[in-house]
Amino acid sequence: MAETMSVDEIVGELREMIEVSLRNPTTLRRLLGNSIVIQYQFVRPGGDVVPYVLTVADGRGGVEPGEVPEQDADLVIRTEPITQHRITSGELGGREAVVSGMLDIRKAPSMPKLVFLRSMFNQYKKARLRADPPDGDGCAVETSGRLGRRGKGGTE
Amino acid sequence: MSHDVSWLEQYMSDAKAGTLAAPPSAWWIVTRACNLNCYYCFADARKKDPDELDTAEAMAVLEDFAASGLMFVTFLGGEPLVRKDIYRLVDHSTDLGLYTALLTNGLNVREDKIDRLVDAGLEMIGVSIDSTEAATHDSVRGVRGSLDWTRRVVRHAVRRGVRTSVRIVVSEDSYESIPDLFRWAVDEGVEELILLPMFMVGRAAGGAEDRRADIVGKRLFLDSLRRLRRLGEPLGISVPVQETLACPQGIELRPPTDRHHHAGHAAGFELSSGCKVGRFMISVQPNGDVYPCPFVHTSIGNLRTRSVTDIWRSPLLRRARGEDLGCLARSMIHTGRADVADPTYRADAARLLAELPAPAEGGDRPAAGDLPFVPVDGLSLASHRARGEG
Ligand SMILES: C[S@@+](CC[C@H](N)C(=O)[O-])C[C@H]1O[C@@H](n2cnc3c(N)ncnc32)[C@H](O)[C@@H]1O
Numbered sequence: 001m002a003e004t005m006s007v008d009e010i011v012g013e014l015r016e017m018i019e020v021s022l023r024n025p026t027t028l029r030r031l032l033g034n035s036i037v038i039q040y041q042f043v044r045p046g047g048d049v050v051p052y053v054l055t056v057a058d059g060r061g062g063v064e065p066g067e068v069p070e071q072d073a074d075l076v077i078r079t080e081p082i083t084q085h086r087i088t089s090g091e092l093g094g095r096e097a098v099v100s101g102m103l104d105i106r107k108a109p110s111m112p113k114l115v116f117l118r119s120m121f122n123q124y125k126k127a128r129l130r131a132d133p134p135d136g137d138g139c140a141v142e143t144s145g146r147l148g149r150r151g152k153g154g155t156e
Numbered sequence: 157m158s159h160d161v162s163w164l165e166q167y168m169s170d171a172k173a174g175t176l177a178a179p180p181s182a183w184w185i186v187t188r189a190c191n192l193n194c195y196y197c198f199a200d201a202r203k204k205d206p207d208e209l210d211t212a213e214a215m216a217v218l219e220d221f222a223a224s225g226l227m228f229v230t231f232l233g234g235e236p237l238v239r240k241d242i243y244r245l246v247d248h249s250t251d252l253g254l255y256t257a258l259l260t261n262g263l264n265v266r267e268d269k270i271d272r273l274v275d276a277g278l279e280m281i282g283v284s285i286d287s288t289e290a291a292t293h294d295s296v297r298g299v300r301g302s303l304d305w306t307r308r309v310v311r312h313a314v315r316r317g318v319r320t321s322v323r324i325v326v327s328e329d330s331y332e333s334i335p336d337l338f339r340w341a342v343d344e345g346v347e348e349l350i351l352l353p354m355f356m357v358g359r360a361a362g363g364a365e366d367r368r369a370d371i372v373g374k375r376l377f378l379d380s381l382r383r384l385r386r387l388g389e390p391l392g393i394s395v396p397v398q399e400t401l402a403c404p405q406g407i408e409l410r411p412p413t414d415r416h417h418h419a420g421h422a423a424g425f426e427l428s429s430g431c432k433v434g435r436f437m438i439s440v441q442p443n444g445d446v447y448p449c450p451f452v453h454t455s456i457g458n459l460r461t462r463s464v465t466d467i468w469r470s471p472l473l474r475r476a477r478g479e480d481l482g483c484l485a486r487s488m489i490h491t492g493r494a495d496v497a498d499p500t501y502r503a504d505a506a507r508l509l510a511e512l513p514a515p516a517e518g519g520d521r522p523a524a525g526d527l528p529f530v531p532v533d534g535l536s537l538a539s540h541r542a543r544g545e546g
């Protein structure tokens with residue numbers, strides 16, 4: 001289990017998540033009438049905040065440094081990179097992260113947007129599980145071959 | 157870091173106030189086919205209904221759910237694993253972002269089936285159990301060996317790391333075992349226990365004493381929660397108790413000191429107390445008919461022809477939101493109508509029992525034994541057998 005993560009690493013992971021989920025026809029189909037903008041405020045160990053914007057629309061997505069006006073964001077999240085990583089990898093549930101105070105939702109999304117966001121996280125989680133099952137003994141679904149589990153604090 | 161849960165609390169309080177555009181959760185009987193034969197089955201599960209939604213229709217319903225903002229889907233039955241396409245449905249549901257759970261009786265559920273469900277993204281598995289004794293569990297469920305399967309499924313699911321819940325229906329058969337089942341579940345590392353009162357609907361209904369059985373069953377349920385609370389206290393487990401309603405209750409089995417304690421679920425159980433009809437859930441039948449709750453058997457629309465958000469505006473649900481009517485399942489059991497108040501809500505059980513016609517004397521009524529209550533027709537396998545239905 002990773003214990004620390006840099007902002008660059010989590011941004012890389014979020015980009016990978018977008019890429020993986022957009023390969024899924026179910027997400028792509030839903031994207032046709034949908035979009036999502038997340039304002040991230042990543043908190044570094046010293047306490048300084050680094051803003052990034054995750055955008056998915058028109059079948060494309062990205063994560064870039066910077067800020068959007070609050071009214072343009074569907075969701076504003078303040079968190080440490082490691083917490084986001086634990087959510088992305090399925091180690092920590094989103095609700096758990098909120099209740100435990102690790103994930104600070106500064107602007108809440110509508111429920112349909114939240115479900116859509118979960119669909120991207122779920123696909124990433126499933127793809128990683130398929131690539132690297134817990135017992136290392138293979139599993140019922142074909143692996144994507146690209147994704148692997150990260151070591152402590154590292155990227156692939 | 158600030159600890160702001162106001163968003164979650166706001167969502168739950170909107171749900172409680174009945175102001176959400178869609179239900180937070182759906183309990184979906186995906187098939188009525190079942191490989192067991194529990195005497196009290198509310199779904200009266202036996203074999204597949206001829207008009208069951210097929211794979212494509214079921215997937216379309218899931219898409220409607222996701223677009224509406226409905227968040228939690230629980231597949232049940234019957235036995236959902238009897239459906240060959242269940243893995244596809246779970247996969248599609250999680251692809252759509254829905255938090256997806258499945259309830260199983262465990263029979264013939266080998267480890268690889270659980271693995272396939274987890275690979276498909278399943279986030280919670282619920283397993284039903286009636287006793288720590290195979291003789292009792294197996295006869296309640298109608299198939300020898302079923303308790304062993306239940307235990308095996310629980311163990312593997314916990315090992316696989318999927319959130320696991322154990323579900324116990326309070327009956328005269330399970331009552332004595334409940335403290336042992338609680339301890340067993342804690343020892344196995346199960347995260348959640350759901351205690352259910354037995355509702356006199358489906359196969360449980362139809363006895364001469366359904367109303368009496370309901371009142372006594374409600375008392376057994378409330379009493380069982382109090383017993384579990386006493387058991388949980390020294391372990392740091394907080395068991396919510398109910399005083400007047402008797403609606404199925406979730407209990408987070410890992411104490412807050414456990415690093416796997418799920419504060420989110422514990423808060424969810426607390427914040428969703430009270431009747432869930434029109435506020436927190438709908439129940440879906442195999443053919444797409446929507447019921448207000450799994451135990452309130454009256455249709456408020458069909459998902460083949462209407463969207464979930466449209467059905468969520470039904471007059472019955474609006475009525476339930478407008479007033480605290482108690483448990484609508486009990487309104488049905490006692491009056492035959494879902495749109496009136498539950499006569500047992502906040503009422504004194506002894507007075508209600510005294511008002512009912514005296515129970516038939518003698519006959520095949522099961523012996524009281526050491527039970528702290530007088531057995532009632534309907535709440536045990538023995539009384540079902542005596543009716544000729546076992
Ligand atoms: C109908 S079963 C279907 C899923 C699966 N076959 C199983 O046994 O868990 C769903 C849940 O409802 C519970 N149940 C069945 N009949 C009930 C009743 N009359 N009142 C309350 N709960 C009931 C079962 O014990 C089980 O936990």
Ligand code: SF4
Nearest residue numbers: 403431432449483484
């Ligand atoms: S009708 Fe309401 S109180 Fe009764 S079981 Fe259903 S949700 Fe619970």
